[in-house]
């Protein structure tokens with residue numbers, strides 16, 4: 001199973017992104033989320049692909065099955081490596097997402113991996129129970145959503161590294177766990193709640209860690225990236 005540090009390019013526009021990317025001379029795995037994609041659209045994907053970076057397009061689709069299917073068909077045409085949905089969209093929506101991706105992927109090309117967000121790493125069990133009105137525990141909710149995700153034919157989930165081990169134990173090592181909410185011990189948590197260090201995420205078996213502000217707001221982004229990569233993959 002592939003393991004990688006994915007850098008979240010949470011920048012306001014193309015220019016900020018270009019300035020960040022040009023500091024690196026190696027091929028990266030980057031994440032383009034709502035902020036950057038809504039500002040720049042497909043041209044940002046084209047730029048990153050031309051620079052030979054792998055791309056996780058994180059738009060967290062959550063709508064009726066027909067809409068998600070059509071949207072995924074269009075996203076597949078961008079030639080990205082990974083996309084995602086919210087598992088809360090339920091089984092029919094997730095199945096439709098995969099159908100759309102299959103239809104949109106060019107013949108002979110590899111369809112983008114598709115993963116589902118279980119519970120956001122900014123959510124605590126208390127908030128989930130009191131505001132989303134899910135009465136289960138958080139680990140049970142993540143597990144149930146992960147089971148539905150697998151049943152729908154997706155490749156894995158987004159969760160906290162805190163949940164990775166149980167997911168791999170129950171659903172197999174091949175089922176991808178992509179884990180944001182990564183912080184070094186000395187970092188500020190910001191809006192994240194279920195937080196893990198890169199070293200701990202490695203121990204717990206995460207396939208991908210997603211790291212944004214710890215790298216992008218660092219005084220030395222390249223050095224910080226290499227250090228996190230060494231901790232997670234080394």
Ligand SMILES: O=C(O)c1cc(=O)[nH]c(=O)n1[C@@H]1O[C@H](COP(=O)(O)O)[C@@H](O)[C@H]1O
Nearest residue numbers: 008058119120121158180181210211212213
């Ligand atoms: O799907 C995601 O990537 C995601 C899911 C989740 O549960 N939590 C989460 O933080 N993310 C994304 O991961 C990145 C984390 O950024 P930092 O908190 O700056 O490291 C952001 O781009 C979020 O949009």
